[in-house]
Amino acid sequence: MTSQENPLGRIYILPQAIKSVARHSALQSYGVISLAPSNMIEAIGQFFNRHNNYGITVSSDNEGIAIELNIIIEYGLRIKTVADSVAESVKYNVEKTMGIPVTRVDVHVRGLRISNPD
Amino acid sequence: MNEKLSAMLSEAERHKLVDSPVDGKGLMLLFEAGLVRLTANQPYVNSLNVFPVPDGDTGTNMVLTMQAALKEAEMRQSENIGEMAHAIAQGALMGARGNSGVILSQIWRGFARALDHYDTMDSALFVRAMQEARNTAYKGVVRPVEGTILTVIKDMTSAAEEAAKRGAALHEILAEIVRAGDESVRRTPELLPILKQACVVDSGGTGLYYIFEGMLRFIEGQPLDVSTVVAKPLSEMVLENTLESIEEGQDYEVVIDFTPTDKFSLENYYSGLSEIGTSIQVGEGDGLYRMHIHVPLEKRFAPIEYTEGLGTIKKVAMENLQDQVKSRKDEKEPIKLAPVTPGQIAVVAVSPGDGISRIFASLGVAAIVTGGQTMNPSVKEIVAAFENLPTDKIIILPNNKNIILAAQNAAKVSVKNIVVIPTRNAPQGFAAMLRLIPDGTLEENEEAMLEAIQEVHTGEITTATRDVAIDGVEVEKGNVIAMLDGKLVYSNHTLEGALFGLLEKANLDAFERLTFFYGEEMTPNQVNQLVDQVREKYPDLDIEVHEGGQPYYQLIIAIE
Numbered sequence: 001m002t003s004q005e006n007p008l009g010r011i012y013i014l015p016q017a018i019k020s021v022a023r024h025s026a027l028q029s030y031g032v033i034s035l036a037p038s039n040m041i042e043a044i045g046q047f048f049n050r051h052n053n054y055g056i057t058v059s060s061d062n063e064g065i066a067i068e069l070n071i072i073i074e075y076g077l078r079i080k081t082v083a084d085s086v087a088e089s090v091k092y093n094v095e096k097t098m099g100i101p102v103t104r105v106d107v108h109v110r111g112l113r114i115s116n117p118d
Numbered sequence: 119m120n121e122k123l124s125a126m127l128s129e130a131e132r133h134k135l136v137d138s139p140v141d142g143k144g145l146m147l148l149f150e151a152g153l154v155r156l157t158a159n160q161p162y163v164n165s166l167n168v169f170p171v172p173d174g175d176t177g178t179n180m181v182l183t184m185q186a187a188l189k190e191a192e193m194r195q196s197e198n199i200g201e202m203a204h205a206i207a208q209g210a211l212m213g214a215r216g217n218s219g220v221i222l223s224q225i226w227r228g229f230a231r232a233l234d235h236y237d238t239m240d241s242a243l244f245v246r247a248m249q250e251a252r253n254t255a256y257k258g259v260v261r262p263v264e265g266t267i268l269t270v271i272k273d274m275t276s277a278a279e280e281a282a283k284r285g286a287a288l289h290e291i292l293a294e295i296v297r298a299g300d301e302s303v304r305r306t307p308e309l310l311p312i313l314k315q316a317c318v319v320d321s322g323g324t325g326l327y328y329i330f331e332g333m334l335r336f337i338e339g340q341p342l343d344v345s346t347v348v349a350k351p352l353s354e355m356v357l358e359n360t361l362e363s364i365e366e367g368q369d370y371e372v373v374i375d376f377t378p379t380d381k382f383s384l385e386n387y388y389s390g391l392s393e394i395g396t397s398i399q400v401g402e403g404d405g406l407y408r409m410h411i412h413v414p415l416e417k418r419f420a421p422i423e424y425t426e427g428l429g430t431i432k433k434v435a436m437e438n439l440q441d442q443v444k445s446r447k448d449e450k451e452p453i454k455l456a457p458v459t460p461g462q463i464a465v466v467a468v469s470p471g472d473g474i475s476r477i478f479a480s481l482g483v484a485a486i487v488t489g490g491q492t493m494n495p496s497v498k499e500i501v502a503a504f505e506n507l508p509t510d511k512i513i514i515l516p517n518n519k520n521i522i523l524a525a526q527n528a529a530k531v532s533v534k535n536i537v538v539i540p541t542r543n544a545p546q547g548f549a550a551m552l553r554l555i556p557d558g559t560l561e562e563n564e565e566a567m568l569e570a571i572q573e574v575h576t577g578e579i580t581t582a583t584r585d586v587a588i589d590g591v592e593v594e595k596g597n598v599i600a601m602l603d604g605k606l607v608y609s610n611h612t613l614e615g616a617l618f619g620l621l622e623k624a625n626l627d628a629f630e631r632l633t634f635f636y637g638e639e640m641t642p643n644q645v646n647q648l649v650d651q652v653r654e655k656y657p658d659l660d661i662e663v664h665e666g667g668q669p670y671y672q673l674i675i676a677i678e
Contacts, residue, residue, distance in 0.1 A: 031259065
């Protein structure tokens, strides 16, 4: 949980809120086909609940927040560049909407979707 | 590179490229022309970059991606167009830089797939390649954002399809693609609001346009490496900004009017500015240029110094955007109504003015209907206010004797359980609200509220609209009249006179507190002067003043 002080009290931003911004921004990023469950528990949870909290982990310390993304990329794209762009875009959008510095974005490419093998 | 290109092709050869199917060598020339054109406009494309991340590198990324594509093609040197297209796609893929580079590589990948196993490309194949390019580009993203390079390739392809239906030749199709691309780029701010706010068109789409425009210019024998950055006419510059989304760190807006020296180059000027800030616009009229830019605090004088070296500055305007955003936010906060959880009691209050609405909201009212003297809300309006609340226990506070009936009718037509507390004015409504127990039963709340409204007395001060004599008080039209609990008690020529007459009649010894709600016609100063006099005369009373914002009534006074 991340919190900020203001004259009336504290503002707490829960990981869930950060996740939804990160998720939206990741899925808008070119080349990202979907998020992927990062472990078996998430995979099972996704299978039964169809919830969409999987694939993103958020942790925070005094410096700011660190985000981990698990993504599936479209086959045929330069993976490193797609990963760079998604990391950049997630960092930018989370910082812009939440006002908290993002210190790290780790991207795990969990798979590729092949729609055109050529 | 442009000279190299022109040297390579004589006029006759260029016509050959236009009239006959394109082979591998021709394709490479077209791509080279596209790159030269894009490179010439690279600073301009960079300056447009606000989406998805405003880092000003779209032009650079696209140029680097195209360079990698052509390097691969140069190594292949094949007459076969399919092979060359694949080399280009492969090079673009390996060298893709940035978001726009990745999309560009995907476009060429689709383009190449359509040319598989072909030696040359005719107009029909060209259209198919464009279609495949578009489809492949869209496959790379699950939530395509329109108003970007994707929209531009889509519009270009539709234009190519249309042209092919009319039986257009290859170079005519290319001309159509360029025309549609230009239009599509201009339309991007309509589709992507962030572009409109920053007063730019999409950068990636613009880059793609320049690539195709370069191909067309090459075929038509026009120069490639001149920048087409043109200043808009001054009248077309839209400088008012929507303040909601100022780019992070771009705190100052600087607008400079200047007349440039003879050596002034707009392209260089743009590229210089793009290193200082974002949202760059330059307009021109009668030799006078106007430049608009957003810059961070520490760079707020940089555009002035930079422009000074290039011309004579006539006028400078600088604005702190963050401050503007702040003051706009301070202006008026929306009224925050109390949230209702199912099963709880929700209160609907009729309120004559903004200030009174705010007080009701702060006391926990779940819905507010605007209405009061001479503007009675309809039954339908009252029902609409509570119909969608997630509870079936509703209390209505009409807060005006003329609205009690409408409130009772609203209670009859709704299926919800409704109690109308016959409050005749706002202070009674407030008193009732103070007794609200949201988790209690309707009956106990009703009982407590009815008791509360007996305890509060209300004074109202307004201006008479006609001559009348009621209860022994003679009133002339235009007089200020005072009412106590709805009964006319005093009339005077001045507001002050009416107020003190009212307080006299109210027998204030029995009460502890006066709360004034002043109407929309009163200024805080006027009210404070009046209230100071009241304090002097009645030193033992607690006196509070609030903005009520109600029309017609200069003052509504709660007497407790």
